[in-house]
Amino acid sequence: MMKLVSLNIGKPNKIQYKEHFFTSGVGKQYVEKAFLTKNGFKDDGVEQIQFHGGPDRAVLLYCYEHYKQWKQEFGKELVVPGFGENLTVSGLSEATAHIGDVYQVGDAMIQITQARIPCNTLSKYNGLDKLLGRLVETGYTGFLGRVLKEGWIMQNSPIVLKERLPHSMSVLKSNELYFHDKNNVKDIKKLLAIEELADIWKEKLKSRIHNLG
Numbered sequence: 001m002m003k004l005v006s007l008n009i010g011k012p013n014k015i016q017y018k019e020h021f022f023t024s025g026v027g028k029q030y031v032e033k034a035f036l037t038k039n040g041f042k043d044d045g046v047e048q049i050q051f052h053g054g055p056d057r058a059v060l061l062y063c064y065e066h067y068k069q070w071k072q073e074f075g076k077e078l079v080v081p082g083f084g085e086n087l088t089v090s091g092l093s094e095a096t097a098h099i100g101d102v103y104q105v106g107d108a109m110i111q112i113t114q115a116r117i118p119c120n121t122l123s124k125y126n127g128l129d130k131l132l133g134r135l136v137e138t139g140y141t142g143f144l145g146r147v148l149k150e151g152w153i154m155q156n157s158p159i160v161l162k163e164r165l166p167h168s169m170s171v172l173k174s175n176e177l178y179f180h181d182k183n184n185v186k187d188i189k190k191l192l193a194i195e196e197l198a199d200i201w202k203e204k205l206k207s208r209i210h211n212l213g
Contacts, residue, residue, distance in 0.1 A: 002159040006088035009044035017124040026084035056198040062142040063093040098168035100196035107151025114198040139175035
């Protein structure tokens with residue numbers, strides 16, 4: 001059963017990592033309610049729009065069950081939200097969410113557009129140098145969506161799958177193609193055939209196919 005565990009927003013701020021400081025929007029805070037627009041939650045923000053944000057990447061989801069795995073692996077309990085996610089969700093992961101899926105969360109309608117491409121900020125924020133590598137290895141990166149319908153989301157809002165494409169592909173499979181099975185032109189073309197895939201992924205994958213000849 002899918003459930004919203006934590007609703008999180010926050011503006012970019014300075015974060016300390018060892019003796020250094022960096023600015024990032026990863027440090028979000030739990031809120032009771034927030035309004036989701038086509039460009040993301042009001043009062044939420046990202047530091048680097050070329051990597052996160054924009055209409056195709058207006059909202060970030062992360063699976064709550066992954067926190068248990070990271071605790072077992074690293075011996076450290078990560079504080080939710082530890083991955084800059086807006087929605088910490090239970091019962092919905094990269095393996096079960098598909099590109100093009102439409103989910104109703106509260107009054108809003110969200111369509112999954114791509115896997116999140118993680119960066120070293122997540123390792124720094126959580127104080128785990130090897131975390132980024134494990135996110136890539138496992139494919140437990142989180143995933144992003146566009147907003148088909150704006151609306152309020154409350155902390156107790158239900159999550160309901162409203163639509164799944166007949167030829168969709170799981171976020172986990174797309175991560176495998178992006179990070180590991182890079183020469184699998186056949187399946188990359190299947191992913192590209194999903195019109196709802198984020199434009200930035202389409203550009204990157206088309207370029208890869210071109211370079212492969």
